[in-house]
Amino acid sequence: MLQPLRGITVIDLSRALAGPYCTALLADMGARIIKVESVNGGDTARQWPPFQDGHSLYFESVNRNKSSVCLDFYSAEGREILAGLLADADVLVENFKPGTLEKMGFPASRLEELNPGLVVGSVTGFGNTGPLKDDAGLDQVIQGMSGLMSVTGPGPGSGPGSGPGSAYRVGVPIVDITSGMVCAFGIVSALLGARNGERPGRVSTSLLETALNLSAFQGQKALSLGEAPAPQGNNHPVIAPYGMFATATESINIAVGSEKQWRAFCGLLGMPTAVEDPRFITGADRSANRDQLTELIEVALSAKPASEWVPLISEAGIPCGPIYNYIQALASEQVAALGLVQHSRRRDGSALPLLRGPLTLDGEASEILSSPPLLGEHTAQILMERGMTLDDVTRLEREGRLVCAPASAQVPETMGAQR
Incomplete structure (x- = not known):
């Protein structure tokens, strides 16, 4: 695959999810x-779980294609090493609680002194100003404070815990992931700006800012x-009909997004009179009378199983699809065709299937070139690249100033995409 960021060095001080997803991209x-x-x-x-043979799958899911250096941030030796790394880098990424970099001895003035051209990408919980700027923010908390949970969950009349006032967490850490995406976009924009003569500097986003920007028309x-x-x-x-509908077997998703699709849908389901029904003339009418419309649709859909309806509706030009769990989704024909699942090996030789990144450039998809690193796997290699002797590395490790994983015989190689 093309690698437009080849030659860019990123010092990644981030942890957990938002920052590591940014640097994975x-x-x-x-x-x-x-x-x-x-x-x-x-x-x-x-x-963090889940674990496989002692390996955190949480960590492994977002740390492909990286090296690991392990230091004592608060020792003089550790700070000196980190300062050297920052001086030669293009980008620093961090998602510490505000003030942590300063406590480590790296306030903005120090970073400017070390490397005036350094792009600093930061993800915080609540942003750089306001009464909560110094508070830590986590995906769960921000989902609630951004309003996202208030529009997630059962609709009106769906039983206990449904309707206005109910709140449900989105099933994946969507705010962390999208905040990482936004930060990556900001960093690349700053790097491009530098090429255009604009001085790079601080790029910051927050979970709250990102989550509220996800609100779209709801916000x-x-x-x-x-x-x-x-x-x-x-x-x-x-919009209606636009949702999940029961068939003779499993439920399916159907998204009728235009008047043309609505007419085709009615014809396909054998309910042509619905087109002229005053309850369903316009999109606003259909949305206002959603329950009655859903009842009519599900009566028609009950005539066939989901496996027959999905191709029929799709061939009519109406977006439609099955509802998969993750096992089914990852094993689907389309995912295989995209080569989304790639195979690498951990340092212990165990197989590690991973999702590649979501980008394709000029028809070439992103690749997993190395599996997620062990803690300190590349400490000795990178410090010796910078002129430190093996004796120095060994001494600092003995003193607890750094950690080195055992030297690997070779970098784990991918086994190619799943076909």
Whole structure:
């Protein structure tokens, strides 16, 4: 694959998810990611389940294509090493609680002194100003404070815990992941700006800013109309029919997004009179009478199994699809065709299937060139590249100033995409 960020060195001080996902995307595009971790266990995600043979799958899911250097951030030796790494880098990524870099001895003035051209990418919980700027923010908390949970979950009349006032967490850490994406975009923009003669500097985003920007028309409704959107279960908030519908077997998703599709859908389901039914003439009518419309549709869909309806509806030009769990999704024909699942090996030789990054350039998809690193796997290699002797590395490791994983015979290689 093309690697437009080849030659860019990123010092990654981030941990958990938002920052590491940011640097995973940069690594996919060819940047060299040096993940600098603490001697006190490294990235916190290394201790988070689920585990496979002692390896954190949480950590492994977002740390492909990176190197690991393990230092005592608060020792004079560790700070000196980190300062040297930063002086020669293009980018620093961190998602510490505000003030942590300063406590480590790297305030903005120090970073400027070390490397005036350094792009600093930061992900915080609540942003750089305001009463909560110094607070730590986690995906769960921000989902609630951003309004995201208020529009997620069962719709009106769906039983206990449904309707206005209910709140459900999105099933994946969507705010962390999207904040990492936003930070990566900001970093690449700053690097491009430097090429255009604009001085790079601080790039920052926060979980709260990102989460609120995910609100789209729901947030705009609250701003412009003063109305708080309510959860609608598996239905689109304003378009119908657009949601999950029962068939003779499993439920399927159907998204009728235009009048042309609506007419075709009615014909396909054998309910042509619905087109002229005053309850369903316009999109607004259909949304207002969603329950009656859903009942008619599901009566028609009950005539066939999901496996027959999905191709029929799709061939009619109406977006439609099955509802998979992750096992089914990852094993699907389309995922295999895209080569989304690639295979690498851990240092102990065990197989590690991983999802590649989501980008393709000129028809070439991103690749997994190395599996997630062990803690300190590249400490000795990178420090010796910088002129430190093996004796120095050994002494500092003995003194607890750094951690080196046992030298690997070779870098784990991918086994190619799943076909």
